[in-house]
Structures are given as structure tokens and as C-alpha cells.
Amino acid sequence: MINFALELNQEQLEVVHHGDGPCLVLAGAGSGKTRTIVYRVAYLLEQGIKPEHILLVTFTNKAAQEMKARIGKLLGKNEDEPGALPWSGTFHHIAYRILKMYAPLLGYGNNFTVLDSDDSQAILKLCSKEVRPDSGGKKFPSARVLSAIISYAQNAELAVEDVINARFSQWAVFQEEIKQIAGDYRRRKKEANAMDFDDLLGNLLILLHDEKVRKKYADQFAYILVDEYQDTNRLQASIIKEFSSAHKNIVAVGDDAQSIYSFRAADIQNILNFQNDYSGAKIFKLETNYRSTQEILNLANSVIANNREQYEKKLHTVLQNGQKPQLYPELDQQGEADFVATKIQGYLSEGVRPDDIAVLFRAAYHSQMLEVELVRRGIDYDYRGGVRFFERAHIKDVLAYLRVWNNRADTAAWLRVLMHEEGIGPAAAQKVIEKVRQISEVGQVSEAGLEVLGSKAQVGWNNFVRIWDAMAKAVDPTPAGLIEAVLDSPYREYLESEFVDSRERLADIKQLVVFAERYDNTEQFLAETTLQESFRAAGGGTEDKKESGPRVVLSTIHQAKGLEWTAVFIINLGAGAFPNDRALHEANGLEEERRLFYVAITRAKKYLYLTYPMAGGFMGDTLAGPSLFLNEIDSDFLEDHSLLLNNSTVLNDPSAGVEYVPEDQPRIRPGSFLRDLEDL
Numbered sequence: 001m002i003n004f005a006l007e008l009n010q011e012q013l014e015v016v017h018h019g020d021g022p023c024l025v026l027a028g029a030g031s032g033k034t035r036t037i038v039y040r041v042a043y044l045l046e047q048g049i050k051p052e053h054i055l056l057v058t059f060t061n062k063a064a065q066e067m068k069a070r071i072g073k074l075l076g077k078n079e080d081e082p083g084a085l086p087w088s089g090t091f092h093h094i095a096y097r098i099l100k101m102y103a104p105l106l107g108y109g110n111n112f113t114v115l116d117s118d119d120s121q122a123i124l125k126l127c128s129k130e131v132r133p134d135s136g137g138k139k140f141p142s143a144r145v146l147s148a149i150i151s152y153a154q155n156a157e158l159a160v161e162d163v164i165n166a167r168f169s170q171w172a173v174f175q176e177e178i179k180q181i182a183g184d185y186r187r188r189k190k191e192a193n194a195m196d197f198d199d200l201l202g203n204l205l206i207l208l209h210d211e212k213v214r215k216k217y218a219d220q221f222a223y224i225l226v227d228e229y230q231d232t233n234r235l236q237a238s239i240i241k242e243f244s245s246a247h248k249n250i251v252a253v254g255d256d257a258q259s260i261y262s263f264r265a266a267d268i269q270n271i272l273n274f275q276n277d278y279s280g281a282k283i284f285k286l287e288t289n290y291r292s293t294q295e296i297l298n299l300a301n302s303v304i305a306n307n308r309e310q311y312e313k314k315l316h317t318v319l320q321n322g323q324k325p326q327l328y329p330e331l332d333q334q335g336e337a338d339f340v341a342t343k344i345q346g347y348l349s350e351g352v353r354p355d356d357i358a359v360l361f362r363a364a365y366h367s368q369m370l371e372v373e374l375v376r377r378g379i380d381y382d383y384r385g386g387v388r389f390f391e392r393a394h395i396k397d398v399l400a401y402l403r404v405w406n407n408r409a410d411t412a413a414w415l416r417v418l419m420h421e422e423g424i425g426p427a428a429a430q431k432v433i434e435k436v437r438q439i440s441e442v443g444q445v446s447e448a449g450l451e452v453l454g455s456k457a458q459v460g461w462n463n464f465v466r467i468w469d470a471m472a473k474a475v476d477p478t479p480a481g482l483i484e485a486v487l488d489s490p491y492r493e494y495l496e497s498e499f500v501d502s503r504e505r506l507a508d509i510k511q512l513v514v515f516a517e518r519y520d521n522t523e524q525f526l527a528e529t530t531l532q533e534s535f536r537a538a539g540g541g542t543e544d545k546k547e548s549g550p551r552v553v554l555s556t557i558h559q560a561k562g563l564e565w566t567a568v569f570i571i572n573l574g575a576g577a578f579p580n581d582r583a584l585h586e587a588n589g590l591e592e593e594r595r596l597f598y599v600a601i602t603r604a605k606k607y608l609y610l611t612y613p614m615a616g617g618f619m620g621d622t623l624a625g626p627s628l629f630l631n632e633i634d635s636d637f638l639e640d641h642s643l644l645l646n647n648s649t650v651l652n653d654p655s656a657g658v659e660y661v662p663e664d665q666p667r668i669r670p671g672s673f674l675r676d677l678e679d680l
């Protein structure tokens with residue numbers, strides 16, 4: 001028998017013993033959420049509840065397997081033994097199992113196929129070919145973008161047109177065509193006896209509207225536990241409501257303060273409205289934190305208190321006191337990178353494991369300057385939430401344009417830029433390359449494709465020529481000027497039509513402009529970027545971790561959720577960077593950004609550093625100041641440091657008459673940044 005009172009704190013024990021009926025468990029960061037779920041299931045099994053009467057829903061298969069293993073260990077059983085929680089897994093896993101039995105009720109065969117993203121996009125491409133909109137020159141969205149729009153609509157239980165107007169307004173001109181494609185896509189899938197991942201959930205909900213099917217599973221699932229409830233979308237919440245309609249024993253575990261995935265259609269209202277959706281619901285709060293020092297939690301509590309839509313919680317720790325979170329304004333992005341890299345070197349020299357140090361940021365492009373500095377100092381790092389800056393496809397694209405500009409014999413670069421274009425394959429590209437090598441004048445390059453390409457490839461070649469001509473007409477022929485020329489060329493249209501995250505990709509390229517500002521010579525700039533790329537081959541990449549050992553972690557905050565490190569740096573906490581400008585124009589966007597900041601803070605166990613560059617803008621040519629989130633923080637919760645500059649370092653802003661002074665002068669308080677600048 002498990003001694004629950006000995007192994008759980010009082011908050012957790014209340015959930016385990018009194019989790020009957022509809023219950024919302026507000027599990028603060030580091031409060032033992034998974035432990036509480038595991039012990040609740042173990043308690044039910046000890047009380048004689050049959051395993052098949054328990055539904056445990058998670059967001060990843062890994063989480064489900066971990067919970068099953070821990071439950072089995074508690075009960076002295078193997079997770080693979082017969083009868084060991086047969087109904088545990090992700091929403092999609094549960095849906096697939098039920099649909100395999102009842103698909104014929106929806107007009108599908110039991111042998112239906114599940115489409116992956118590539119399959120879905122292939123069908124959407126066929127649907128798009130039958131639509132010929134009068135676009136007025138605007139490119140039609142790619143299959144990847146169409147998939148994102150249709151997926152969001154299904155998961156949020158919204159009409160396609162509502163999703164376009166709310167989140168994809170740049171495609172409003174094609175609203176009717178996209179609606180037509182969405183309908184055709186549904187028809188083609190049905191004809192092929194196939195479902196995509198979203199259909200698994202959508203069709204499950206339709207199936208549960210059948211009274212016999214709903215009653216079967218609602219009666220069977222006497223106890224339902226849902227992990228990470230704050231991340232559920234409307235479709236998932238509707239499914240859970242149908243499953244729990246008979247017994248109404250549902251334990252929804254989550255933290256509204258960590259709801260950060262609205263871009264995936266996660267709906268914070270599911271957790272905020274839980275008491276309205278489930279009459280008589282009980283609320284439990286897990287506020288004892290086992291991860292962070294109280295100083296870090298004080299900061300986290302102070303930040304999230306500014307959100308209006310929330311359940312109030314006050315995290316407190318069982319750990320010893322530590323140092324206050326440290327705030328370091330820096331002169332610019334380079335100064336910020338130098339500071340963070342130096343601090344990391346210090347911790348490494350003190351024996352802190354590299355993989356117990358993390359640098360977190362709001363957007364991927366924020367890491368570029370730091371990546372360069374870590375490479376320069378020989379500090380290996382592991383990048384989470386994407387790929388390293390110089391390995392991103394769009395960065396490689398832009399560099400390829402500069403490479404062919406600098407060296408017209410560069411076969412690999414020519415292949416990359418040409419094969420983006422419509423109608424140009426490897427054979428056609430090779431013909432162009434051979435022709436270009438015979439040309440001595442830059443101005444003749446535009447004519448090369450005209451002589452060797454067929455009519456189908458001419459469309460793609462003409463598009464490339466527009467990019468080439470933009471570079472030729474660049475007023476500033478430096479690397480930065482050439483990159484800006486590419487950014488203002490049809491290549492921008494390609495990114496905007498092809499990718500859902502085109503804004504982020506464009507931001508990356510603008511950051512590349514910042515890096516290129518250091519160089520007047522294109523050849524020197526390209527050599528430096530090649531060195532950055534080749535670092536991975538020298539042991540700085542993400543593969544072969546066993547051989548190369550642990551690394552410092554660089555991660556977007558979204559990818560860091562659920563993780564923890566001894567020392568955490570949150571960088572680029574400047575105005576316009578965090579919160580994200582786009583979020584300020586979306587409903588409830590500011591509150592989600594604040595929750596994202598809260599998530600970042602609560603990843604730290606002992607040491608937390610907040611930094612931002614005082615010089616803002618992509619060219620470092622404006623005075624940005626701190627994030628409004630920093631202005632909200634009670635100064636008692638931060639150790640606020642002066643900007644560390646060499647005595648000889650001075651930065652002047654001609655328009656403001658600003659002069660920065662040596663480190664022994666009075667400190668610049670973030671809450672009065674511009675006023676203090678005027679005083680200086």
C-alpha cells in the first residue's frame with residue numbers, strides 16, 4: 001500500500017483523495033503536477049477502479065509512457081502488463097483507436113489511412129490547381145499556408161473565413177478561393193478513405209454525437225484525467241466534455257499562467273471557464289514550488305500579477321534562499337552577447353554543467369549575435385526550437401544570392417537560388433550555370449537564361465532576374481546593402497506566400513543585415529558566415545551528443561516550457577522585442593506575452609539574468625529602452641546593475657544629446673529609462 005500522506009504534500013494529497021466530480025487543478029510551475037496525476041491514478045487503482053475505466057489524456061506519447069511507468073513502479077507492476085492503463089495517451093491516439101472501430105458510421109472504411117503533413121499538402125496542391133484567382137499580381141498562398149489556415153479553423157471550431165480575418169488577414173483577398181479549397185480538400189480525403197491529424201479529432205467529436213457511441217465511452221470512462229489542460233483547443237475541450245458527460249469525474253490539470261500556444265489554437269478560455277462548463281467544479285491549487293528559489297518566485301509572482309484574466313496564485317518554495325534575479329542593460333546587441341558569453345564562461349569555470357545553463361529568447365532571430373560570440377569563444381551550444389541561425393533555409397538562400405553575386409562560378413549557390421524558381425529543375429539550372437561561366441560582364445547575367453531555357457522555365461528565370469536586378473541597382477553595394485536589396489525583391493513575396501512564419505523569417509534576414517553591417521567587403525562577410533556554418537561540423541552542432549558531451553542550451557521560450565536549468569539568461573528584453581509587436585495588436589495578445597515571460601522566469605532554479613540592449617531597431621539606430629514588462633516589476637525583486645562600459649566608451653545620440661558615462665556613475669533605472677538619459 002502506498003503511504004500517500006508521507007509521499008505527497010498537503011496540496012497534492014487533497015487532489016488525490018478528493019478528486020471526484022469535476023475538478024480543476026491549478027498546478028503552478030515546478031509544483032509536482034505530474035506527481036499529483038500519477039498518485040491520483042495509483043489511488044484510484046488501489047481503490048479497486050478497473051484500469052479500463054480510467055482515461056488519462058496527455059499531449060505527448062512520451063508523457064503518457066512516463067506516467068504509466070511511474071504508476072506501475074508505485075504499484076509494483078510493469079507498465080506493459082495486461083490491464084495496465086489501456087486508455088492512456090494523446091488525444092490523437094485515443095481518437096484513432098475509437099475511429100478504427102466506428103469509422104463506418106461516418107462513411108469511412110475501418111482501414112482508413114492517416115495522412116502526414118506531406119500527404120496533406122500534396123492533396124492541397126491538387127486542390128489549388130483547380131482554383132485560378134485573379135490575384136492582381138499577388139502570389140497565392142502555398143499548400144503549407146493553406147494547411148495552417150484549415151487546421152486552425154478545425155481545431156478552434158471556427159469558420160475558415162473567421163480564421164482568415166482574425167489571424168491570416170494578408171490572405172483575405174483569396175478568402176472565397178480558400179473556402180473552396182477547404183471544401184474540396186475534405187471531399188478528396190473522404191474519397192481516398194483518409195484522414196489527416198485534425199480529422200482524427202474532428203471525426204471523433206462527430207462520432208460522439210451518436211448517442212450509442214457517446215454513451216458507451218461516457219459510461220466506460222468513469223474517471224478522466226487531462227494533463228496540460230491550458231493547452232487544449234476548443235475541439236479537444238468539446239471531446240472531453242462528451243467523454244465526461246455520464247460520471248462527470250474529470251480532473252483537469254494545468255496552469256493558466258503557462259498558456260502560451262494560442263498560435264496553435266490553444267484556448268485559455270477552456271481553463272478560465274472551467275467552472276462555467278462544469279457545474280459545481282472544485283478548484284485545487286498547487287502553489288508549493290520544488291524548482292526555484294523564493295527570489296526567483298517573487299519575481300515570477302510580481303510579473304503574472306499584472307494579468308487580469310487569471311486565477312490568482314502565489315508560488316512559494318521549499319528551497320533555501322538564493323540571489324535576486326539580476327538585471328543588466330547593455331549598450332547594444334553585441335554588448336549583450338559579450339556579457340552573456342562572459343557569464344557563461346564564468347559558470348563553466350566554476351563547474352556548472354554546460355547543459356545546466358540556458359539562454360532563452362522570445363524570437364529565434366534574437367539569438368544571432370550571441371551564437372556568433374559563443375562560436376568565437378569556442379563554447380559549444382545546443383539550439384532548441386529550430387535550427388542555428390546560419391543553418392536556416394532562408395538565411396542560406398540570401399547568402400546564396402550574395403555568393404553568386406560575388407562568384408559567378410559558384411555552382412552550389414546557383415543551384416540553390418535557381419531551383420526555388422518555377423519550372424527550373426537541376427538540368428535547366430545546369431544549363432544556366434554553364435552559360436553564366438562564359439559571361440564576363442555582370443550586366444550580361446540577366447540574358448543568360450533567355451538563351452538556354454525553354455518557355456516553361458522562363459517564368460522562373462524572369463523572377464530570378466528581378467532579384468538580380470534589385471541587387472544590381474542597390475544604392476549601397478556593401479553586404480548589408482545587397483541583403484536589403486534581396487529583402488525588397490520578389491524573394492520577400494516567395495517567403496510570404498510559402499510560409500506561415502514568414503514574419504519570423506523576414507526578421508531573421510533583417511538580423512542578418514545587422515550582422516553584415518560590420519563588413520564593407522562581400523568576400524570577407526561570406527567567409528565569416530561560412531566559418532559560422534562550419535562550426536557544426538567541428539563539433540558545435542546538435543548531433544553526436546554522446547561523443548561531444550553536454551552543451552549550453554539556447555532556446556526559444558516556447559520550446560523551453562516544462563524544462564529547468566540552474567542558470568537562465570533571458571535576453572533581448574527590449575521594447576518592441578518582448579512583448580512581440582504583433583501580439584500587441586491581437587486580442588489578449590499582451591497577456592499571453594506576459595505569460596510567456598512568466599514561463600521563462602520559472603525555468604530558472606538558482607540564477608536568473610535579464611538583459612536587453614539599449615540601442616534598438618534592426619540597425620541599432622534607435623533608443624528602444626526596456627520591455628514594458630520590466631517597468632512593471634517591483635524594484636525590490638531585482639538586483640539592478642549599471643551598464644558596464646570601459647571608461648573610454650561613449651555613445652552619443654545627436655538627436656537626444658545623450659552621453660553614456662563610465663560604470664562608476666549613477667545607474668540607469670529601467671522604469672525611467674528615457675528620463676534618466678536626459679539627466680545624463
